[in-house]
Amino acid sequence: MTRMLVRRLLAGLLTIACIYAITFTMVVSIPGNPFQQGQHRLSSDVESALLARYHMDNNWLYFWEFLRGAVRLDFGPTFTYADWTCNQIIAASLPISMSIGLAAMLIALMVGVPIGVTSAVRRHSWLDISATTLILTGISLPTFVTGSALLIAVGVKLQLAPVGGWGTLSHLPLPAITLSLPFMAYIVRLTRAGMIDALSADFVRTAIAKGASRQRVIWRHALPVALLPVLSFLGPATAQAVTGSFVVEKVFGIPGMGQHFVNAALNRDPGLLLGAVLVFSTLLVAFNIVVDLLYAALDPRISEAL
Amino acid sequence: MNRLRFTRSRQKAPVIVGGLLLFGLLAVSLGTLEHAIQWHNVQTLTGAIRHEPSLEPVVPLTAFVSGDVGHASTVTKLAHRATSWFGHDDLGRSLFYRVWPGLLVSLAIGLAAAFIAAVVGTTWGATAAIFGGRVDRAMMRVVDVLYGLPYILMVILLKIALTEPLAKLFGGRTVGADLAILLVAIGGVSWLTMARVVRGQVLALKQQPYVEAARATGASTYYLLRHHLLPNLVGPVLTYATLVIPQAILQESFLSFLGIGVQAPTPSLGRLAADGIEAVNTFVGFWWLIVFPCLVLVIALVSLNFIGDALRDAFDPKSNQAALLS
Numbered sequence: 001m002t003r004m005l006v007r008r009l010l011a012g013l014l015t016i017a018c019i020y021a022i023t024f025t026m027v028v029s030i031p032g033n034p035f036q037q038g039q040h041r042l043s044s045d046v047e048s049a050l051l052a053r054y055h056m057d058n059n060w061l062y063f064w065e066f067l068r069g070a071v072r073l074d075f076g077p078t079f080t081y082a083d084w085t086c087n088q089i090i091a092a093s094l095p096i097s098m099s100i101g102l103a104a105m106l107i108a109l110m111v112g113v114p115i116g117v118t119s120a121v122r123r124h125s126w127l128d129i130s131a132t133t134l135i136l137t138g139i140s141l142p143t144f145v146t147g148s149a150l151l152i153a154v155g156v157k158l159q160l161a162p163v164g165g166w167g168t169l170s171h172l173p174l175p176a177i178t179l180s181l182p183f184m185a186y187i188v189r190l191t192r193a194g195m196i197d198a199l200s201a202d203f204v205r206t207a208i209a210k211g212a213s214r215q216r217v218i219w220r221h222a223l224p225v226a227l228l229p230v231l232s233f234l235g236p237a238t239a240q241a242v243t244g245s246f247v248v249e250k251v252f253g254i255p256g257m258g259q260h261f262v263n264a265a266l267n268r269d270p271g272l273l274l275g276a277v278l279v280f281s282t283l284l285v286a287f288n289i290v291v292d293l294l295y296a297a298l299d300p301r302i303s304e305a306l
Numbered sequence: 307m308n309r310l311r312f313t314r315s316r317q318k319a320p321v322i323v324g325g326l327l328l329f330g331l332l333a334v335s336l337g338t339l340e341h342a343i344q345w346h347n348v349q350t351l352t353g354a355i356r357h358e359p360s361l362e363p364v365v366p367l368t369a370f371v372s373g374d375v376g377h378a379s380t381v382t383k384l385a386h387r388a389t390s391w392f393g394h395d396d397l398g399r400s401l402f403y404r405v406w407p408g409l410l411v412s413l414a415i416g417l418a419a420a421f422i423a424a425v426v427g428t429t430w431g432a433t434a435a436i437f438g439g440r441v442d443r444a445m446m447r448v449v450d451v452l453y454g455l456p457y458i459l460m461v462i463l464l465k466i467a468l469t470e471p472l473a474k475l476f477g478g479r480t481v482g483a484d485l486a487i488l489l490v491a492i493g494g495v496s497w498l499t500m501a502r503v504v505r506g507q508v509l510a511l512k513q514q515p516y517v518e519a520a521r522a523t524g525a526s527t528y529y530l531l532r533h534h535l536l537p538n539l540v541g542p543v544l545t546y547a548t549l550v551i552p553q554a555i556l557q558e559s560f561l562s563f564l565g566i567g568v569q570a571p572t573p574s575l576g577r578l579a580a581d582g583i584e585a586v587n588t589f590v591g592f593w594w595l596i597v598f599p600c601l602v603l604v605i606a607l608v609s610l611n612f613i614g615d616a617l618r619d620a621f622d623p624k625s626n627q628a629a630l631l632s
Contacts, residue, residue: 015450019455022452022455026460026464026467029467030463030466132615137604141604142559144580144583247560247563261456262459262462262564266566277455277456281455
């Protein structure tokens with residue numbers, strides 16, 4: 001068990017390093033730099049002096065300098081937001097994105113799993129067909145459309161929730177629901193497929209043969225195994241959800257972290273971009289390890305092998 | 307046995323429904339394309355700014371026919387009648403004649419991205435599985451790492467990075483260059499799932515007795531690939547390619563929302579939806595600008611997903627087993 005954990009941690013570090021290297025290469029290879037953005041143009045002397053000051057004139061040096069700061073959790077200055085450091089920006093926006101993301105994943109699970117199970121048990125019934133069609137419609141709409149529709153329907157017409165901003169608990173439901181929809185669609189599909197597999201497995205036949213009730217077979221015998229694919233989807237999905245979504249933040253006017261992935265790229269703000277990516281990849285690795293541990297808890301066949 | 311056949315015939319329904327819907331959309335798109343290009347381009351802005359949908363055209367026929375209106379052909383008159391069905395946008399352009407070419411642009415992006423994903427993904431996955439061992443581990447490690455990158459960020463970075471070199475290749479930022487950049491950016495991140503699926507498939511095929519038998523008789527790797535592996539890969543690859551199309555179309559809509567997707571005035575469904583959302587957000591009332599592009603988008607993507615899902619069910623032997631409890 002401990003050996004597995006250590007191995008996973010080392011592999012995770014390697015993954016983070018690779019993600020850093022790839023993102024870094026992409027960032028330095030795109031044209032433009034943070035000092036030549038927007039209206040004011042710097043003279044080339046000033047520009048090269050600034051680039052040299054932040055080690056950006058030499059990619060190799062910059063690679064190591066940034067990494068040196070990053071391992072001490074210091075992502076350096078941002079070149080877009082006055083009076084902020086990258087650390088302050090991430091520290092201010094990550095908790096907001098985390099609360100929305102966790103709420104969204106919770107909604108997605110609580111709604112998605114029951115629908116998926118019902119859909120699998122009553123395969124090809126009207127319930128299954130309407131659920132699948134609804135899910136397909138849900139993932140066929142861009143998030144900015146579903147978000148805006150929710151905003152107009154619930155926020156503007158019904159006036160049940162604030163139309164945007166952040167601060168109170170009432171700001172949470174609309175963005176969380178919007179963010180949960182694509183994840184929910186995936187969870188329904190995975191649960192349905194996993195459940196169909198599990199229901200035709202030998203151990204379910206055994207359970208039925210020994211006289212377990214229909215409900216018990218579905219929820220206690222089949223579901224834990226059917227949830228395994230959902231679980232492996234949850235690792236990357238949660239990492240993605242808690243680091244925010246640009247669209248949801250833009251539609252609802254939320255100062256979350258998702259906007260920085262996009263804006264930092266468009267503004268050529270390498271520190272903020274790399275910092276955000278490192279936070280994301282660390283969370284990704286962490287959630288994947290948690291998922292592996294949960295896997296062992298759900299499936300007795302795996303925990304015996306550890 | 308009866309029951310099994312019953313389930314199978316039901317599974318065909320989504321493919322038929324999806325196929326018919328898609329065919330209908332395509333027919334309308336292609337049918338209106340000529341008129342859209344000829345009469346509803348940048349040069350022919352009508353005065354009907356943000357006019358709401360109406361069954362009768364609000365733009366006079368003379369705007370489209372030079373000379374005598376009486377000589378206009380039946381087709382022209384019919385095409386003219388449709389002008390105001392979806393309303394007009396903030397420049398007075400007929401939304402009807404922007405949505406249908408937009409669908410074609412979106413589908414083209416989706417198809418091309420699916421093609422790129424299929425080619426790159428199949429090559430990568432099959433190579434890894436055929437060589438196996440250390441090569442396999444290394445190649446799949448690359449896929450794992452790429453999976454770990456924030457998807458949208460990669461599309462944006464690729465798009466920014468590719469803009470200049472590809473524009474140079476096409477001789478300036480033409481519509482073609484613009485679309486090519488989008489395609490490579492979206493296709494460049496869509497091949498990962500394909501690579502995994504193909505690798506799994508090839509690994510499974512390698513275990514098949516007939517492949518082993520062929521190898522025992524001295525068949526070359528090329529022969530195996532050509533006669534045993536590739537024919538068996540067509541199904542799964544086609545299936546996942548079908549599922550890449552809607553994803554790519556959605557990604558393009560996201561890029562359009564950011565303002566770095568298809569460049570104006572070229573329409574795409576994503577571009578139109580993003581423009582519509584802006585119009586609706588500032589002043590609620592121009593509902594048609596968002597409703598019609600989204601309606602066509604949903605119908606197109608749902609039917610594509612229907613087809614893809616049904617294909618996957620058909621090619622996955624597991625999903626054909628009748629569940630014990632049902």
